[in-house]
Amino acid sequence: MKHFGDGRDWFFENRYGMFIHWGIYSINGWHEQVQWRRRIPKAEYVKRVAQFNPVKYDPDSWMRLTKESGMDYVIFTTKHHDGFCMWDTKETDYNVTSTPYRRDILAMLTKSCRKYGIKLCLYYSCPDWHHPNSINQGGDHELPKQNPGDEPDIGKYIAYVKRQASELCSNYGRIYGFFWDIPPRVKDPSINKMLRKLQPGIMINDRGYDKGDYDTPERKVPAGGEFKRPTEACQSVGEQSWGYRKDEDYFSSSFLMQGIAKIMAMGGNYVLNVGPKPDGMIPSEGIRILKEIGKWYVRVKPGITAEPATRYLDHENFMLTRDGNTIYVICHKELPSSGITLPPITIMPERAVLLNNGKKLPVKLEVTPRYYRSVPFVHIQGIPLELSASEPLVIRLDFKKLSEKILDEMPARAKSMDY
Numbered sequence: 550m551k552h553f554g555d556g557r558d559w560f561f562e563n564r565y566g567m568f569i570h571w572g573i574y575s576i577n578g579w580h581e582q583v584q585w586r587r588r589i590p591k592a593e594y595v596k597r598v599a600q601f602n603p604v605k606y607d608p609d610s611w612m613r614l615t616k617e618s619g620m621d622y623v624i625f626t627t628k629h630h631d632g633f634c635m636w637d638t639k640e641t642d643y644n645v646t647s648t649p650y651r652r653d654i655l656a657m658l659t660k661s662c663r664k665y666g667i668k669l670c671l672y673y674s675c676p677d678w679h680h681p682n683s684i685n686q687g688g689d690h691e692l693p694k695q696n697p698g699d700e701p702d703i704g705k706y707i708a709y710v711k712r713q714a715s716e717l718c719s720n721y722g723r724i725y726g727f728f729w730d731i732p733p734r735v736k737d738p739s740i741n742k743m744l745r746k747l748q749p750g751i752m753i754n755d756r757g758y759d760k761g762d763y764d765t766p767e768r769k770v771p772a773g774g775e776f777k778r779p780t781e782a783c784q785s786v787g788e789q790s791w792g793y794r795k796d797e798d799y800f801s802s803s804f805l806m807q808g809i810a811k812i813m814a815m816g817g818n819y820v821l822n823v824g825p826k827p828d829g830m831i832p833s834e835g836i837r838i839l840k841e842i843g844k845w846y847v848r849v850k851p852g853i854t855a856e857p858a859t860r861y862l863d864h865e866n867f868m869l870t871r872d873g874n875t876i877y878v879i880c881h882k883e884l885p886s887s888g889i890t891l892p893p894i895t896i897m898p899e900r901a902v903l904l905n906n907g908k909k910l911p912v913k914l915e916v917t918p919r920y921y922r923s924v925p926f927v928h929i930q931g932i933p934l935e936l937s938a939s940e941p942l943v944i945r946l947d948f949k950k951l952s953e954k955i956l957d958e959m960p961a962r963a964k965s966m967d968y
């Protein structure tokens with residue numbers, strides 16, 4: 550992946566983040582879009598402002614969990630589609646200082662991020678179901694019709710967005726990333742230009758007022774071996790919702806790990822979301838999943854975050870990454886057997902080590918019955934299948950010497966050698 554050669558390159562060194570969806574929608578415990586999806590009238594929905602009082606909010610504990618999970622950064626929802634602002638904005642009273650809690654949630658989070666060395670990125674929704682000038686006429690993630698008393702005016706609304714984005718990028722220290730959500734009806738490159746002026750080195754996604762710096766596949770694992778543009782995949786610990794949901798259908802850690810392994814082996818970043826409860830606590834199921842994945846991630850991280858190299862492999866069941874004279878075999882899917890043959894790799898490694906448990910694995914250069922018409926390929930055996938059933942495996946192959954030239958010539962060598 551080509552780097553920018555400027556402050557944005559933090560993105561390539563910090564590959565795993567926590568997404569946090571939190572707002573007054575958490576009071577329902579149904580979904581972050583409850584106002585729209587359950588057709589709650591604006592006059593009824595705003596009553597949640599007087600109910601929001603997260604007395605157990607402790608951003609230091611959130612950051613300790615982020616670090617324990619092996620994560621490097623967070624993306625925090627400053628304003629979701631409901632238009633409610635989780636910071637002390639001067640642009641509207643529809644913000645967290647109008648609640649019984651009164652305090653600036655974002656300012657508290659910023660302090661904890663700095664204390665624990667976690668990079669802070671901000672989420673901001675282009676659609677807004679509260680602001681009177683915002684367009685709500687059935688467009689993408691808009692309400693089906695304007696609220697009573699609205700005065701839809703896209704120019705005035707974008708001016709509001711610019712002023713809020715300026716607040717967010719001026720008053721909370723270094724902001725590493727800006728996650729716009731739901732591409733707006735109009736493009737306006739001046740907005741991201743303003744963000745870059747306020748925050749040199751900010752990474753901006755593809756869902757805002759221009760195409761930004763990086764792509765954002767959501768809740769999916771793209772096919773292929775390598776991303777062509779900087780990419781950050783996003784997923785939540787639960788299948789139904791990004792915001793807090795009382796009876797969420799949580800994913801298995803194994804399912805989420807498979808996506809992380811594939812996305813990172815393709816050169817992408819990955820952010821995994823939790824939705825804190827109205828009291829400010831992260832649900833225990835979410836904590837369990839993050840910690841389980843974190844134990845695996847810290848062991849296999851050198852392999853899944855190395856340079857994408859799957860292009861050298863004739864196999865759709867594994868991914869390859871490379872770091873100098875080392876190749877990593879990323880078994881992102883459950884293995885069918887305890888052995889793997891790796892055409893067209895025809896050079897013998899010095900050793901094979903399973904990063905998941907640190908144990909060496911038997912490795913040979915041989916002709917196997919399945920590849921009897923070929924030259925000898927690398928053949929790794931003794932892989933613990935029961936482990937493969939619970940987490941993606943990563944095997945490190947150390948070679949005496951490995952170069953781009955050797956790797957590029959392997960396929961031809963494999964075909965030309967008469968066997």
Ligand code: JFZ
Nearest residue numbers: 570581582630690730731767783791
């Ligand atoms: C959006 C939000 O609507 C959702 O509530 C959450 O915040 C998520 C992270 O982002 O969801 C999307 C965004 C884009 C697509 C689908 C859902 N899309 O491009 O298909």
